[in-house]
Amino acid sequence: xxxxxxxxxxxxxxxxxxxxxxxxxxxxxxxxxxxxxxxxxxxxxxxxxxxxxxxxxxxxxxxxxxxxxxxxxxxxxxxxxxxxxxxxxxxxxxxxxxxxxxxxxxxxxxxxxxxxxxxxxxxxxxxxxxxxxxxxxxxxxxxxxxxxxxxxxxxxxxxxxxxxxxxxxxxxxxxxxxxxxxxxxxxxxxxxxxxxxxxxxxxxxxxxxxxxxxxxxxxxxxxxxxxxxxxxxxxxxxxxxxxxxxxxxxxxxxxxxxxxxxxxxxxxxxxxxxxxxxxxxxxxxxxxxxxxxxxxxxxxxxxxxxxxxxxxxxxxxxxxxxxxxxxxxxxxxxxxxxxxxxxxxxxxxxxxxxxxxxxxxxxxxxxxxxxxxxxxxxxxxxxxxxxxxxxxxxxxxxxxxxxxxxxxxxxxxxxxxxxxxxxxxxxxxxxxxxxxxxxxxxxxxxxxxxxxxxxxxxxxxxxxxxxxxxxxxxxxxxxxxxxxxxxxxxxxxxxxxxx
Amino acid sequence: xxxxxxxxxxxxxxxxxxxxxxxxxxxxxxxxxxxxxxxxxxxxxxxxxxxxxxxxxxxxxxxxxxxxxxxxxxxxxxxxxxxxxxxxxxxxxxxxxxxxxxxxxxxxxxxxxxxxxxxxxxxxxxxxxxxxxxxxxxxxxxxxxxxxxxxxxxxxxxxxxxxxxxxxxxxxxxxxxxxxxxxxxxxxxxxxxxxxxxxxxxxxxxxxxxxxxxxxxxxxxxxxxxxxxxxxxxxxxxxxxxxxxxxxxxxxxxxxxxxxxxxxxxxxxxxxxxxxxxxxxxxxxxxxxxxxxxxxxxxxxxxxxxxxxxxxxxxxxxxxxxxxxxxxxxxx
Numbered sequence: 001x002x003x004x005x006x007x008x009x010x011x012x013x014x015x016x017x018x019x020x021x022x023x024x025x026x027x028x029x030x031x032x033x034x035x036x037x038x039x040x041x042x043x044x045x046x047x048x049x050x051x052x053x054x055x056x057x058x059x060x061x062x063x064x065x066x067x068x069x070x071x072x073x074x075x076x077x078x079x080x081x082x083x084x085x086x087x088x089x090x091x092x093x094x095x096x097x098x099x100x101x102x103x104x105x106x107x108x109x110x111x112x113x114x115x116x117x118x119x120x121x122x123x124x125x126x127x128x129x130x131x132x133x134x135x136x137x138x139x140x141x142x143x144x145x146x147x148x149x150x151x152x153x154x155x156x157x158x159x160x161x162x163x164x165x166x167x168x169x170x171x172x173x174x175x176x177x178x179x180x181x182x183x184x185x186x187x188x189x190x191x192x193x194x195x196x197x198x199x200x201x202x203x204x205x206x207x208x209x210x211x212x213x214x215x216x217x218x219x220x221x222x223x224x225x226x227x228x229x230x231x232x233x234x235x236x237x238x239x240x241x242x243x244x245x246x247x248x249x250x251x252x253x254x255x256x257x258x259x260x261x262x263x264x265x266x267x268x269x270x271x272x273x274x275x276x277x278x279x280x281x282x283x284x285x286x287x288x289x290x291x292x293x294x295x296x297x298x299x300x301x302x303x304x305x306x307x308x309x310x311x312x313x314x315x316x317x318x319x320x321x322x323x324x325x326x327x328x329x330x331x332x333x334x335x336x337x338x339x340x341x342x343x344x345x346x347x348x349x350x351x352x353x354x355x356x357x358x359x360x361x362x363x364x365x366x367x368x369x370x371x372x373x374x375x376x377x378x379x380x381x382x383x384x385x386x387x388x389x390x391x392x393x394x395x396x397x398x399x400x401x402x403x404x405x406x407x408x409x410x411x412x413x414x415x416x417x418x419x420x421x422x423x424x425x426x427x428x429x430x431x432x433x434x435x436x437x438x439x440x441x442x443x444x445x446x447x448x449x450x451x452x453x454x455x456x457x458x459x460x461x462x463x464x465x466x467x468x469x470x471x472x473x474x475x476x477x478x479x480x481x482x483x484x485x486x487x488x489x490x491x492x493x494x495x496x497x498x499x
Numbered sequence: 500x501x502x503x504x505x506x507x508x509x510x511x512x513x514x515x516x517x518x519x520x521x522x523x524x525x526x527x528x529x530x531x532x533x534x535x536x537x538x539x540x541x542x543x544x545x546x547x548x549x550x551x552x553x554x555x556x557x558x559x560x561x562x563x564x565x566x567x568x569x570x571x572x573x574x575x576x577x578x579x580x581x582x583x584x585x586x587x588x589x590x591x592x593x594x595x596x597x598x599x600x601x602x603x604x605x606x607x608x609x610x611x612x613x614x615x616x617x618x619x620x621x622x623x624x625x626x627x628x629x630x631x632x633x634x635x636x637x638x639x640x641x642x643x644x645x646x647x648x649x650x651x652x653x654x655x656x657x658x659x660x661x662x663x664x665x666x667x668x669x670x671x672x673x674x675x676x677x678x679x680x681x682x683x684x685x686x687x688x689x690x691x692x693x694x695x696x697x698x699x700x701x702x703x704x705x706x707x708x709x710x711x712x713x714x715x716x717x718x719x720x721x722x723x724x725x726x727x728x729x730x731x732x733x734x735x736x737x738x739x740x741x742x743x744x745x746x747x748x749x750x751x752x753x754x755x756x757x758x759x760x761x762x763x764x765x766x767x768x769x770x771x772x773x774x775x776x777x778x779x780x781x782x783x784x785x786x787x788x789x790x791x792x793x794x795x796x797x798x799x800x801x802x803x804x805x806x807x808x809x810x811x812x813x814x815x816x817x818x819x820x821x822x823x824x825x826x827x828x829x830x831x
Binding site: 040041043044045047048051137138139140141142185186187188189190192197198199200202203271272324328329330331334337338340341344345346347349351352414415416418452454455456458459462463 | 535536537541542545549568569570572576605606649651654655675677678680681682684685687688689691692694707708789793828830
């Protein structure tokens with residue numbers, strides 16, 4: 001196995017493969033920065049170019065590109081509060097708050113450093129999991145996937161403000177998210193739900209326009225009203241030289257970063273859960289790490305841990321989602337489904353063979369993910385402080401540019417004016433939520449997990465009736481969900497008794 | 500003299516298509532795909548777009564534009580009502596759009612038979628495959644199954660759902676259909692972990708798993724291709740002509756599985772030119788080689804034939820359509 005690992009590295013380091021990887025990284029860098037244009041779409045567009053390549057070159061190119069999208073997506077999230085990718089929305093919550101506090105450099109440093117840790121953890125997990133991957137993935141049937149979604153929803157407890165009122169608001173917002181996830185044609189009876197007779201809503205609400213609207217629009221209004229720059233309210237001085245500080249933060253909270261990376265990898269391995277789930281569960285876990293209520297209050301107002309968690313998870317999930325793709329030929333995400341097309345194109349049949357006969361190729365993918373992120377992070381650090389100084393530009397110069405990004409970003413999801421309307425409507429909803437002090441994260445978590453929870457619950461009941469509730473892994477996950485919900489309460493009580 | 504006339508006639512003939520299509524030189528032909536990038540419809544369109552220019556007089560640029568939404572009804576409505584009939588807009592969309600029109604789906608603003616049909620770029624063969632570790636090797640054995648056979652599906656309107664549904668309701672197979680999987684790949688994983696016993700789907704998507712010995716093909720729909728032509732056809736088990744008609748109606752769109760159309764009222768000469776271009780492109784050795792690599796077998800069905808198949812679908816008696824609509828919903 002070690003031999004294959006070494007061989008895999010040598011394969012990637014061949015000059016041709018390495019060159020293609022650099023090309024891929026260059027492309028992925030921009031795709032990640034621009035909101036809307038997603039990694040999956042770009043992969044589909046690039047697929048025709050691999051016809052004449054060797055497998056290792058092709059994967060160096062495609063994976064190199066895909067691996068950095070989430071990394072640079074975080075940059076847009078942090079600097080402008082506009083999610084650069086659907087998978088980097090959670091970074092907005094604390095990342096952009098830090099930017100407003102004048103800590104853009106630090107937030108970027110933390111996002112990138114944690115991305116690197118995440119990518120490495122994901123790749124190591126992929127490498128280590130290869131011998132045991134088949135039984136691992138096969139243990140998780142529909143009932144277990146449903147319970148994972150419930151564990152995800154349980155994180156609403158940590159994402160809400162404290163106290164009864166805060167919890168109530170959090171769970172209500174989560175409920176609204178779940179409700180909106182039902183929009184569209186349902187997969188059991190084929191009935192159109194809440195579509196108001198429009199074709200646009202038939203396939204449900206697209207995540208990107210909603211995310212861009214609910215996170216970016218309120219911030220743009222806020223910036224406009226304040227009339228100065230993004231970091232205008234902060235004491236001037238350290239905007240452009242905090243990047244190193246962010247790296248140090250990553251090592252200060254090293255175990256948190258590792259844990260969030262593992263969460264990301266695990267969610268990535270589970271096919272059908274989707275990349276947007278991982279970041280929010282990681283964010284929820286980061287919030288749990290707060291030891292006192294005062295510390296907890298800081299989340300959402302610019303706590304660096306709120307950047308580290310999702311930053312790590314949205315990169316580590318790539319290594320994770322390669323696992324089912326390679327081992328079963330069953331893609332863990334849309335991007336992986338397209339990559340699977342690339343496998344066939346190159347005459348590789350995903351499945352057990354990839355773990356034995358073509359093991360070196362599989363390991364070359366692991367190395368690509370690691371190398372691509374090392375290179376991207378290194379390059380970004382050269383420009384990081386300069387990037388951060390964008391936040392000192394006056395709002396009236398910056399707003400038009402951000403608005404263009406926002407609307408082009410949302411429009412690329414369906415090229416339909418409905419995308420723009422959804423962005424505006426959810427921009428309004430987001431603004432009201434911010435003004436009234438309602439948390440937005442639980443809403444997004446509900447929206448992201450709604451469909452998954454609904455479908456897997458239906459399948460579990462249709463297939464096993466009530467018997468699914470007694471499956472051992474389901475029981476464990478029920479316990480985990482209860483623990484996740486009770487954790488904030490216990491924490492509050494403990495700190496009270498200490499006081 | 501005679502010879503000269505012949506020569507002129509020959510030059511005239513040779514020049515005719517060039518003259519007719521002069522307008523295409525320097526122009527851009529757009530193929531609108533009713534889905535997001537990444538799926539089969541999109542991949543086929545992009546493969547065609549790479550090779551079409553060589554075969555269209557004037558060698559125009561051919562680009563692909565994605566117009567997703569409502570299982571591609573949005574794209575069809577657009578091309579039917581908005582796009583200009585000048586040959587510069589081609590659309591490819593969900594093969595089940597005729598079903599949407601037939602069953603009166605809200606929001607349909609096209610008449611499928613009135614598009615200017617270029618044709619279909621491929622057939623789709625739907626099969627049902629069952630896990631190899633189960634005792635059912637033939638249709639007859641499956642028919643006698645005492646325990647319900649669990650079939651995973653993505654949802655109504657998809658061939659993963661509708662094909663087994665008709666076998667269950669019309670032929671009386673002991674199936675339990677569990678729907679809601681997010682993709683056919685997702686069902687495949689459920690097959691591997693023995694959550695479900697089998698699935699229906701296109702032969703192309705099931706083939707790797709048949710080759711690997713995970714599942715065994717049992718029965719197919721009318722449309723066929725090499726490798727499965729010996730499988731029994733679902734219609735042959737229909738208990739009565741009515742059931743047979745419903746099954747035939749479900750599988751009709753699979754004969755026009757990758758539809759390519761232009762807006763209604765596109766001039767006949769442009770339509771003919773495009774049909775020829777598609778026919779030549781699909782036979783182009785370079786395209787065939789590329790298609791082989793990515794496991795896309797293209798086969799051209801000319802527009803007039805496609806139109807005939809679909810006109811036949813639209814002309815079914817009302818009561819049959821009403822019964823059909825009880826089983827089949829438009830989707831995917």
